[in-house]
Amino acid sequence: MPSYRKLLQQVRAEISELDAERARELIDGGEPVVVDVREQDEWDEGHIPGAVHIPRGHLESRIERAAPDPSRRVLLYCSAGNRSAFAAKTLEEMGYEDVASLAGGFTDWKRNGYPVELQSGLDAPRRARYSRHLLIPEVGEQGQLKLLESKVLLIGAGGLGSPASLYLAAAGVGRLGIVDADVVDESERILADGWDVIVDGADNFPTRYLVNDASIWHDIPVVHGSIYRFEGQVTVFKPGVGPCYRCLFPTPPPPELAPSCAEGGVLGVLPGVIGSLQANEALKLALGIGEPLIGRLLLFDALSAEFNEVKLRRDPDCPVCGEHPTITEYIDYVQFCAGTREPA
């Protein structure tokens, strides 16, 4: 029966090894994908800058994401060069053509005084709290750190804002601002405050047009949600990329033709559905993943349990985001929505 020593010796004879000096030359040249195969606690105490962390137990399942091109050089390291030797053998078996293990491992790397990155990363309680996110390759530790640094402003703390804020807070969004209708007068100041994403769940047209205009001027994407009785609408207005709210609805309907939920009612669960969809879009925007609902309006009908989608396009003549804007500062939004105008 082969002993550990014998097996290690055998594997080391079959793979290629580099010393720390040569490894550093390659890394400085930006050539290899560097993979740290140690455990989480070892990684947390410092690692080679630019390395990807894949504990050896997950190597086979996760390597393709880190190194999709099997012809590109992969440099593996662990603490002393033994685990990475076995890892190198595995990658060769998987078809990687140019794999090397760092002889002497991270220990030798540090002994040479080479650069070490100490992750500002997640501490143990956060790692436990966000463990489900960390397991998703599209989020992972980097994504979770992004969320923890992100700032999301919720307009409206009612039906839509409540479920949206629940899930955004639980996802670890670092700063959540909530503006309710009563403080709309202060919105102009608040909106200028460097938000990454705005979630619009307002219950009135003046606020929605105000939020739209501010988002264009401050270049902040808006996740729009609205509800009435059994139906909801969700979309993302991203300045410069897709249409804005005014491209979609240039003129607000007169108040008597557009009852609010307070006047016309809403099925209690509907804001839960639409507010959660808004949180989903906000998280995608904060993470920079997936295909946000830019230029697409998602319609949900709770009675038929159906989703529909229509396309939204930028209006080159839009008074705020068009080619020749005519509205460039805040207007009197209450008056604008008072219904004295003709439809466009």
Next chain:
Amino acid sequence: MTRVRIPPTLREQTGGQRELVAEGDTVRDLLDDLMSRFPALEDQLPFANVYLEGEDVRTLDGLDTEVNPGSTVILLPAMAGG
């Protein structure tokens, strides 16, 4: 005949119906047909966006956009509710 989806904000004007069948060769004809049968829609329709097969007719030929039998049209007024 074309199926027209009626949004919740317009259902009081259509006797609660969620979908109507309308006749006409263009979007304008369809809307005229609906308004002749449900006159209360007249105030509302000018504020509603009209989508033919998911495309805003403003980006097509507007009210003159031709409709084929079997097309689906969605009427969509702004909703502020949150």
